[in-house]
Structures are given as structure tokens and as C-alpha cells.
Amino acid sequence: MPQLDTARFLQDLQELRQIGRFRTGVHRPTYSPQDMESRRWLVAKLEEVGLEASIDGIGNVFGRHKGPGPHLLAGSHIETQNEAGWLDGALGVIGALAMARAGLPVDVCAFADEEGHFEGGFLGSKSIIGELSEDEIDRSRNRSDGTPLRDALRAAGLEGLPRMQIDPSRYKGFFEMHIEQGTQLEQANLRIGVVSGIVAIWQWRLVIDGQQDHAGGTTMAERRDAGLAAVRLLAAIDAEFPRVCGPRSTWTTGRITLEPGAPSIIPGRADVLFQFRDVSMEKLEQMEATLRALVQEANRRERCSIQLIAVSKATPAICDPGMMRALSAAAESLDPGCSQVMPSGAGHDAQYIAKTMPAAMVFVPSIGGISHHWAEDTKEADLALGAQVLVEAADRFLKGAN
Amino acid sequence: MPQLDTARFLQDLQELRQIGRFRTGVHRPTYSPQDMESRRWLVAKLEEVGLEASIDGIGNVFGRHKGPGPHLLAGSHIETQNEAGWLDGALGVIGALAMARAGLPVDVCAFADEEGHFEGGFLGSKSIIGELSEDEIDRSRNRSDGTPLRDALRAAGLEGLPRMQIDPSRYKGFFEMHIEQGTQLEQANLRIGVVSGIVAIWQWRLVIDGQQDHAGGTTMAERRDAGLAAVRLLAAIDAEFPRVCGPRSTWTTGRITLEPGAPSIIPGRADVLFQFRDVSMEKLEQMEATLRALVQEANRRERCSIQLIAVSKATPAICDPGMMRALSAAAESLDPGCSQVMPSGAGHDAQYIAKTMPAAMVFVPSIGGISHHWAEDTKEADLALGAQVLVEAADRFLKGAN
Incomplete structure (x- = not known):
């Protein structure tokens, strides 16, 4: 059975935290030098765990599993809001990397601009499911300074690269780990949220x-x-x-x-x-x-x-019942009574990927519910438990043991 | 009995309208070249009617009657809001000029910055009653572009000029004519408002x-x-x-x-x-x-x-009952049933002058109530009637015939 390397998982999170560090958080707006540095850092990490890694024309970082399926897709985003937290997005990307490191047949993706620094937002997850047209790219501008998206892509060295699309038939489902960005878990003294749907x-x-x-x-x-x-x-x-x-x-x-x-x-x-x-x-x-x-x-x-x-x-995204059962069962086996089923009030890349395949999300608590702020944090034990749940649930789901 | 020269009164208004003309209105922000041109134009006009004219260190244009008293003070302001109307302020100044031209013993004043382009506002009427300190002038800045008031005074050529103060014992009262800036008169089909107080x-x-x-x-x-x-x-x-x-x-x-x-x-x-x-x-x-x-x-x-x-x-200003009676009687004699007593919802120079002497205001209708916009206007017959009422009321009030 695949096992999480907890120490490596936490170490990868801390390494990524150093790129664009701001106080205890990070500042990695989409396509900024810091953001591009984090994408290149991720390419190296994906290669290190044996995936075939690339960056596409919208900035998606993709690590393709070389072995036979059935495969899973996992990931989240790597850029951040301005002067924001170190876990929002990064946790799901490093969680997916940990799944690969644990030997699971997983493709890892860091989707570009989930945070919507550019008009439209969710550029990466929209692009990868075929819902981002060249026209939309032509029109989109940075919401803060008005820079055209095309200019930003050129400056980031992404101009002319092909934009990849996923083949849903390759995957049994998509997993995304994320911080809660609220206080529901903390107030209920719980450690794991199994997401029922994304509003x-x-x-x-x-x-x-x-x-x-x-x-x-x-x-x-x-x-x-x-x-x-x-x-x-x-x-x-x-x-x-x-x-x-x-x-x-x-x-x-x-x-x-x-x-x-x-x-x-x-x-x-x-x-x-x-x-x-x-x-x-x-x-x-x-x-x-x-x-x-x-x-x-x-x-x-x-x-x-x-x-x-x-x-x-938008259309609400309903999480896959089989994947939710796998997550709940994994949480129950690791720390009985630690989880609840709950909706996600925030938007996530999973809502776009869910249009093409079964998808599910797992939440870990946010201390004080703080998010989109550099003070954002989660207890290390909760981060580790979240990743363990993710790895075990993926294994259970692949084996159909739920 | 003093008689208004209606043709000259309307001609003076139209002449002033050409200075800083913007569409059918004017643009004369305080201490702008256009504003200063209008102040110099007024100095010449005041001298033409035999007054001793000067500009003081805050930009007040003052025309002093050379003959014996009892005297009246009359006036309003000459600068305008940006791209605003041709009558707001100008009407009261030209009305006061017309009183002097009619032979009334009147000092005429155009108070600076009633419109409040600079922090504090009402600089001229506050200064002339001794309620504007050098400290306040040091601190005040242009509300749009932050230019210090001192710099604006220097650029306008006013730096170093003495600031005049009025001796209230010289005056029996202060008259100010103004447009209504509302639709009360128009809706009641009336032509003259006798102001009971300024809010x-x-x-x-x-x-x-x-x-x-x-x-x-x-x-x-x-x-x-x-x-x-x-x-x-x-x-x-x-x-x-x-x-x-x-x-x-x-x-x-x-x-x-x-x-x-x-x-x-x-x-x-x-x-x-x-x-x-x-x-x-x-x-x-x-x-x-x-x-x-x-x-x-x-x-x-x-x-x-x-x-x-x-x-x-602020403290509300209550208009002088004797002056109000003179205005009502004059209106009644010139166009029976044409007037009503009403409060002023807007602030005016008269509210500061009223702290030192009896004061009163007369309103003429604003077409459609439009004000602080270049489309501001009043029928010519109403402008003429307002000035006639002003002249006759001043005469009645000076003679104590009310």
C-alpha cells in the first residue's frame, strides 16, 4: 500500500514557501518572476519523482505518469494572491507531488491563475479542459495594472508554447487538497473536510x-x-x-x-x-x-x-460520491471521528476539472479561518493528516475498495 | 427713487459670462487665470460706477462707496464650480453692482472661494469678518490637486496684499441675490424667493x-x-x-x-x-x-x-425680519403675488456676513432646478425682476419704509 513520506511532503512545502516569501506568507502573482520561479522549481520536483514534466502555453505545469493506468489526476494552483498565504494552492500541488512520490499512478498539475490576477480567472483549468479560447486570451488584462495577458505570457517566456488539453478517458478521477479558508472545521474541532460540492x-x-x-x-x-x-x-x-x-x-x-x-x-x-x-x-x-x-x-x-x-x-460542481466515500473512509481509519462532509464556499480548480471527470476535494483547517493574507496557516499535524488521507483515499478509490 | 438700469445689468451679466466661458456656462475655479481675469474686470466695473475698488490678500474684490451713509453691503462670489453655471455667485455680484449704479449707498463685494475649491471654503467671507486665521491659510490645500493655498495666492499675484476686514457699524445690512438652485419657485409658479434663513x-x-x-x-x-x-x-x-x-x-x-x-x-x-x-x-x-x-x-x-x-x-443663519419685509413689499409692488418666503438649503456668503450685521437674500428661479452644471439658467425676465426687487427693497429698507 502506498505510504506518504510525511517529512518530504512538509519539506517540499517549506521549500516552495521560500519562493516569493513575504513575512510568514508568500507573494507570487501569476506570471511574476516569483511565480515563474516556482513553476520551474516544480518541473524539477516532478522530474525527480519520475514524472514527465512540462510547462504549457498558459503556464500550466504538468507532470505525466509514465506507467500504466488507471490514472488519477491531482493538483491545484501555485500562484498566490498578493502578499498572501503559503498554503492556498501550494498545498494541493505539493499534496499531488506527494501522491506521486508515494507511488500512486497520478498525473500532477499546477493550474495557472486560479487566483484570477487576470480577467476571467481559472485560466489554467479552463484551458486544460478546452474552455479558454484564443479570443479570451487576446482580451484578458491584468486586473491591477491592465497589462494584456498576451504581454504577460510573452514576458514570462510562455508565448508560442502549445496549450495542453487533458484526455478525460485517461483518468478515474481528480483529487484536490486545499485549506478550508473558513472556520467550520476549527469550530467543530475537526481536522478533515470531505467536500460535497463547490458552490x-x-x-x-x-x-x-x-x-x-x-x-x-x-x-x-x-x-x-x-x-x-x-x-x-x-x-x-x-x-x-x-x-x-x-x-x-x-x-x-x-x-x-x-x-x-x-x-x-x-x-x-x-x-x-x-x-x-x-x-x-x-x-x-x-x-x-x-x-x-x-x-x-x-x-x-x-x-x-x-x-x-x-x-x-457558474454551475455548482458536485463531488463524486465514490471519491467522497474513499476520503471519509481514509480519514476515519487514520483518526476516527476527525472529519465531516461540507460544501466549499470558495471556487477551486476542481470545479472546472469536474466538468470532465469525477472529482473530489479534501480540506484541512485554516487557523482562525484566515486566508488571502500572509498570516494564513495550518497546524503541521493537520497538513500531514490531510496528505495521508489523500494518499490513502486515492489508493482505496483506485482499488474500488469503498 | 433709485431705478435699476435693467439693460446695463443684463449686459454686465453677459460680459462676465464671456470670461472662462464653457458651453453655455463658465469655468472659473478660484484663483485660476479666468477667475483672476473676472476679478480684474470687476475692479474696473466698480471704478466705473464711482466706487473705490481694490483686491485684498485673499482675493476679495471690494468697491467702497465714497459718499455718506447709512451704507449697505451687497455682493456674492465670482468664481464658479468647474464647468458650472453663469449665474451662481455672479448674479449677486452684478446685482450689487446694479444697486451701486442705481445710486444706492452700497459697498460691493465679491467674496473669494465661496465654492470651496480650497479646504475650508468661504475663504473671502470668513476672512472679511475676521474668522480666517493665517494658520488656516497655511494649512488649506486645493481639494482637487492638493496645491497649497499659499502657492495658489502667490501664483495669482495676491501674496503679501493685506486682508481687509469690514466694520459692521458702517452698515445697516447685507443683501445677496442668488439663484434658487432648486425647483420650489418654478413648481409653485413664483418668481421671487425671500429667504428666511440659511440652513x-x-x-x-x-x-x-x-x-x-x-x-x-x-x-x-x-x-x-x-x-x-x-x-x-x-x-x-x-x-x-x-x-x-x-x-x-x-x-x-x-x-x-x-x-x-x-x-x-x-x-x-x-x-x-x-x-x-x-x-x-x-x-x-x-x-x-x-x-x-x-x-x-x-x-x-x-x-x-x-x-x-x-x-x-455650522450655525444656521436667520435673515433679518426688516430686510425680509422690504424684499416682500418690493416684490409685491413690482409683481403682485410673485413671491414666497423660503429657507435656503444651500450655504451662501450671507451666512458668514450675518454673524456681524443684519442680512437677507433674494432668490430667483433656476430653470429645472439645475445648478453646479453649465446648463444652469434663469429666464431673463426673472433676472431683471430679481434685480428690481433688490434695488427697491434696499431703498425701502434704508428709508425704514416697511
Whole structure:
């Protein structure tokens, strides 16, 4: 039976942590020199464990198992958010490397730009399943500084390289290990989360048009205050969504922009970024119906016009029951009672790979739930247990022993 | 009896409109070349009507009547908001010039920076009543580009000039004509507003601290969403303020900043600019008490902490009853039934001058209520009537015939 080399696993994690180190975390934005250094470092590691390693035209690092199947695919991403944590992404990549090191028939992949430094995001996992067109690459720009993706690829030395696609028939399934990025496990005093599904994010823009006016000269009755209409609508969402949502639905207003944004001017326009998430398509559709009804009601009540714009509507990814059983059984055998089944509230590469093959994820706890921040951390014993669960579950799943 | 030279009054307005012309409006930000050109133009005009004219060290243009008293003071401001209207401020200055031309014993003043291009605002009217210190001038910067006020004064050629102060005992009162900047007169089909008082603006900042978190990993129950706490508080203000406000109170949220302002991050901080206005000190205090109670209630209910910061609390200016009667009587004699008494929702130089002497304002309608925009306009007949009312009311007030 394949055995995890725990010491090597932890050592690989610490080595990778030194590339782009920032305080106790790392800074490896997609295609930055630090990010490319980490990709080259990974190529060498993959070769060291006997895989056939390459980097493709979108930056995906791939290590192909040379032996016979049935094969597994495993991995995650290696770039990070700015000045962010050392485990987000890296854990799944090094976990997959550990699976290969343990002798499992696994192809390892570090998908490019899961973190979405470039418009679109998930460039690597989309590209590898054939869902990223050349047109999309032409159009995408860095969200911070506007650099065209093509220019970034050229600067990173990736221009002209072929983009690889996976053949799903080669694989029995895809495993991704990740930190939880929440406090559910910690609060329940558990160490392993077996992910039941990855929520879909439905993103919206609410654009409210009123009339910009002088805040002194215009009476309350005369006003068409776009900011006030936004506040009333968001308060209505706050009141109504709890009635229709599922037990783990979330909804978030990330930004409210009032124009012109001056203390003595009644806002003539409000622009709101709103999103909700769930693993259930039915709940997502109920939330959309509620949102649309509230906007319609507001358009009847307010003296402003409210436009609801759908920015993106993803499909939730449901994890494979057989792989989930293998993960739960492995966790139970290694540390009885240490795990629970739970949804992932964040997006992951697995949601794209799940479109082509069975997929599953395993979570380890995040200390204090901190994520996307350099203070992000997980206890070493939990990291080790996560990797052990991953290796044992992969073995069980390949053997059909679940 | 002094008579308005209507043709000259309208011609002067049109002449001034050519300086810094922008479409049908003007662009004369404080101390810009266009603004300084308009001040020099005014000096010449004041001398032409026999006044002793000068520009002082803050940019106030002053024309002193050479004959015996009792005197009146009249005027407004000559700079404009960016790409703004041709009448806001200019009307009161040219109206005062027309009073002098009609033979009234009037000192004419164009106060600098009523529009507040520099921090503090109302620099000229504050300076002339002795309420602008050298320290404040040292600290003040241009709100758009950060230029220190001292540098702007130097560039405008005003450095080193003495700042004049008025001797209130010289004056029986101060008159200011202005456009309404609202639609009260237009909607009531009236032509003259006799201002009862100038609202005080009480400005606030609401700073709400929560916990920045991942919008997917953090359940609704765990969140400390600063943006949501802001929305709930603003919705509570929207519900409660109508119960405590006066008939012409206004309250406005001009800006809501959520940090970091990204679609998938729960805002850790919200910063809100809020203000209310009224002419009644009692109503202002009731609104403050309500605001404080709502903040206290929110601090008990929310999982965020809300700080209420008072940015500025002005004192409302009450117009002089004798001067108001003179304005109403003049309006009634020139066009029976054409006027109403009304508060000014916007701030004006008169609110500072009113601290030292009796003061009054007369409003003419703004077409469509448009202001702080180049499309701002008023019918020529209303402009003429406003100036006629001003001249006749000044005469009546000086003679004590009201």
C-alpha cells in the first residue's frame, strides 16, 4: 500500500514557501518572476519523482505518469494572491507531488491563475479542459495594472508554447487538497473536510440611475437619490434572502459606488457589486427569482430606475460520491471521528476539472479561518493528516475498495 | 427713487459670462487665470460706477462707496464650480453692482472661494469678518490637486496684499441675490424667493469596523460585514428621520466606501459621508439625537463597531425680519403675488456676513432646478425682476419704509 513520506511532503512545502516569501506568507502573482520561479522549481520536483514534466502555453505545469493506468489526476494552483498565504494552492500541488512520490499512478498539475490576477480567472483549468479560447486570451488584462495577458505570457517566456488539453478517458478521477479558508472545521474541532460540492458564484451588478442634485436645494420629496434607492434595495435583500436561501448559502455586497461621491451632492448614480453562492442549482435559482422580484418591486416604488445585470453565473460542481466515500473512509481509519462532509464556499480548480471527470476535494483547517493574507496557516499535524488521507483515499478509490 | 438700469445689468451679466466661458456656462475655479481675469474686470466695473475698488490678500474684490451713509453691503462670489453655471455667485455680484449704479449707498463685494475649491471654503467671507486665521491659510490645500493655498495666492499675484476686514457699524445690512438652485419657485409658479434663513449643514462620517473575510468561506452567521452594518444603519435613518425632521430638513448620504471593495471579499470597513441640514437649531439637535440613538442601537445589534464622527456643525443663519419685509413689499409692488418666503438649503456668503450685521437674500428661479452644471439658467425676465426687487427693497429698507 502506498505510504506518504510525511517529512518530504512538509519539506517540499517549506521549500516552495521560500519562493516569493513575504513575512510568514508568500507573494507570487501569476506570471511574476516569483511565480515563474516556482513553476520551474516544480518541473524539477516532478522530474525527480519520475514524472514527465512540462510547462504549457498558459503556464500550466504538468507532470505525466509514465506507467500504466488507471490514472488519477491531482493538483491545484501555485500562484498566490498578493502578499498572501503559503498554503492556498501550494498545498494541493505539493499534496499531488506527494501522491506521486508515494507511488500512486497520478498525473500532477499546477493550474495557472486560479487566483484570477487576470480577467476571467481559472485560466489554467479552463484551458486544460478546452474552455479558454484564443479570443479570451487576446482580451484578458491584468486586473491591477491592465497589462494584456498576451504581454504577460510573452514576458514570462510562455508565448508560442502549445496549450495542453487533458484526455478525460485517461483518468478515474481528480483529487484536490486545499485549506478550508473558513472556520467550520476549527469550530467543530475537526481536522478533515470531505467536500460535497463547490458552490457556484452568481455575480451581479445593480446600476441605479437617479438625478444628481444639490443636497441643499432639493427637498426630500423632489429627490431621485440613487444612493438611497440602493440602500433600500440592499436592506430588502437583507430581509428577504434568509427566507429563501439554503443552510449554507451566502450573499455579499462587495462594493457600493455613489456618483459623484461628494458630501453635498445627491448621488445621481449608484453601482453595486452583489453576489450569492450555493451548491444547489435550485437554491441559486430561488435566490435569483427573489432578487429579480425585489428589483421589480423597487422599480415600482422608487423614483430611480434599477438595472440588474448578470455578470456571471457558474454551475455548482458536485463531488463524486465514490471519491467522497474513499476520503471519509481514509480519514476515519487514520483518526476516527476527525472529519465531516461540507460544501466549499470558495471556487477551486476542481470545479472546472469536474466538468470532465469525477472529482473530489479534501480540506484541512485554516487557523482562525484566515486566508488571502500572509498570516494564513495550518497546524503541521493537520497538513500531514490531510496528505495521508489523500494518499490513502486515492489508493482505496483506485482499488474500488469503498 | 433709485431705478435699476435693467439693460446695463443684463449686459454686465453677459460680459462676465464671456470670461472662462464653457458651453453655455463658465469655468472659473478660484484663483485660476479666468477667475483672476473676472476679478480684474470687476475692479474696473466698480471704478466705473464711482466706487473705490481694490483686491485684498485673499482675493476679495471690494468697491467702497465714497459718499455718506447709512451704507449697505451687497455682493456674492465670482468664481464658479468647474464647468458650472453663469449665474451662481455672479448674479449677486452684478446685482450689487446694479444697486451701486442705481445710486444706492452700497459697498460691493465679491467674496473669494465661496465654492470651496480650497479646504475650508468661504475663504473671502470668513476672512472679511475676521474668522480666517493665517494658520488656516497655511494649512488649506486645493481639494482637487492638493496645491497649497499659499502657492495658489502667490501664483495669482495676491501674496503679501493685506486682508481687509469690514466694520459692521458702517452698515445697516447685507443683501445677496442668488439663484434658487432648486425647483420650489418654478413648481409653485413664483418668481421671487425671500429667504428666511440659511440652513446649517451638519456633516458626519460613519466609520464601521467589521472583519474582512472571504465571501465564500465565511457563513452568514460568522460574518462581521461592515458594509451590511452600514446598509442597515442607513435604512434605519431612512425610516426614522422623517419622524423627527422639520418640513424642509434634508439629509444625504453622499458616499459609501467599502474596503477593500472587491466582489468576493466581505467588507472589513465601511466609511460613509452623511449630512443633514435645517434652518432650525432645535431640528438640527433632534436629528443629531436620533442619529446618535440609531448608532447606539446598531452598536448593540451589529457584530461591527460603528463610530460617529462629527466633521462640522455650522450655525444656521436667520435673515433679518426688516430686510425680509422690504424684499416682500418690493416684490409685491413690482409683481403682485410673485413671491414666497423660503429657507435656503444651500450655504451662501450671507451666512458668514450675518454673524456681524443684519442680512437677507433674494432668490430667483433656476430653470429645472439645475445648478453646479453649465446648463444652469434663469429666464431673463426673472433676472431683471430679481434685480428690481433688490434695488427697491434696499431703498425701502434704508428709508425704514416697511
